[in-house]
């Protein structure tokens with residue numbers, strides 16, 4: 001029996017999952033890896049740890065199912081998007097830690113790009129807004145702050161990649177420097193209408209084109225594995241950013257269909273077919289997938305902190321020992337007791353886009369306890385999603401009648417019930433919450449003929465549970481008004497120039513070779 005191996009490289013963990021022809025999970029292995037916070041608002045990963053945990057989990061999943069490389073029909077890759085890796089082509093060594101999508105260090109540069117009037121141009125070409133979230137300004141930061149990087153990049157010695165590119169490059173032993181259109185669409189450098197890296201944007205951000213990977217379809221054979229945990233060459237045949245992969249995994253392949261993934265962040269995507277819809281309500285236009293040279297688009301609402309708020313309760317406050325405990329704790333109280341938690345740890349994404357917002361807990365009284373805090377944390381995910389849905393309905397003119405939910409935090413019944421309550425629509429959870437990995441598996445399997453067509457996999461979706469609304473509308477209104485007041489307290493908290501200083505040498509972890517002196521960011525591009 002043959003399998004598809006999906007590599008799901010997420011923000012907080014690397015996961016490898018083996019799927020069979022029925023789309024059923026045969027084995028899973030997962031490993032969390034270290035998050036580096038060298039300064040407030042900065043988030044880094046060690047790209048070598050990303051690689052080693054990903055390959056480690058691939059080996060583990062295969063040995064759990066007693067599967068060898070020869071039993072694999074193909075490998076699909078899905079990944080945290082935007083996170084930026086720059087490495088030396090000759091040695092394969094990253095020149096610095098990966099700068100994670102959540103990192104805010106380039107907020108000032110983004111402000112300057114806006115001041116220079118680039119907002120419309122960038123939105124027109126890329127479907128994105130100007131925000132530190134995307135890869136482009138992170139690449140510029142690395143070139144300007146790592147000693148000698150710009151010169152090496154101009155000499156063609158350095159390669160840039162999002163995490164998919166990095167993994168493929170390593171897995172093929174440096175033979176393939178590729179990405180897919182969904183990942184390219186998150187860089188701020190890719191023209192989503194023309195399907196090409198954009199020279200004008202590269203010029204604005206001062207990025208040498210020689211650093212960039214080839215952009216390919218989301219479902220095709222990019223190359224074969226060379227060693228590592230695979231003792232035979234296995235085709236790498238699918239790549240998609242994790243949110244797009246989840247959209248595909250839920251088979252939202254018809255315009256109008258959408259899903260919300262509650263992972264570290266929460267990401268609501270709605271398929272708009274072959275039309276790239278320009279948002280007028282602060283959503284992103286992004287590539288949903290590209291198959292056989294045809295590009296399909298989506299509208300996206302990106303929420304930076306969702307499940308991460310639970311991780312924060314676990315790791316920083318030590319209030320719980322594991323994420324699932326948050327639900328038990330929240331159920332010790334009847335309601336939020338007037339407490340609101342705005343988890344703007346890394347600013348706010350859609351639909352607010354405030355780089356300088358920071359987290360707040362408001363409405364505390366003497367009676368507020370750990371249960372209220374846990375409840376406010378869970379509810380914060382749902383309020384943010386509700387605000388994104390309002391924006392999406394305003395953009396598309398289509399009323400959302402049901403919400404598909406997946407991702408790690410969608411295991412939380414209280415969250416999905418509350419989500420259904422405040423949206424006043426059913427929320428449906430599929431049996432397989434690993435839709436991100438499933439999407440990557442589908443893309444890879446379709447490329448090698450493991451599955452013949454999308455219609456063959458369409459019927460594999462199975463319902464786990466449907467949550468239906470049961471909260472009186474006046475209560476919903478009171479809660480959403482409270483949330484909006486709390487949001488106001490969190491917004492514009494940080495001052496624009498405090499997020500820009502370069503790291504102290506000692507703070508730059510593992511792979512950094514060198515950095516510019518503190519406080520220095522090179523002049524912004526013209």
Ligand SMILES: Nc1ncnc2c1ncn2[C@@H]1O[C@H](COP(=O)(O)OP(=O)(O)O)[C@@H](O)[C@H]1O
Nearest residue numbers: 010011012263264307308311323324408409412
């Ligand atoms: N039962 C739960 N309730 C709430 N949050 C949860 C629960 N289980 C996991 N999470 C959260 O979900 C996130 C992990 O989901 P996952 O989809 O694996 O994320 P990612 O791919 O971003 O790493 C973590 O932030 C974790 O805190």
Ligand SMILES: O=P(O)(O)OC[C@H](O)CO
Nearest residue numbers: 010011080081263264265
């Ligand atoms: O790692 P996840 O699942 O939270 O996804 C991260 C997103 O891709 C960031 O855009």
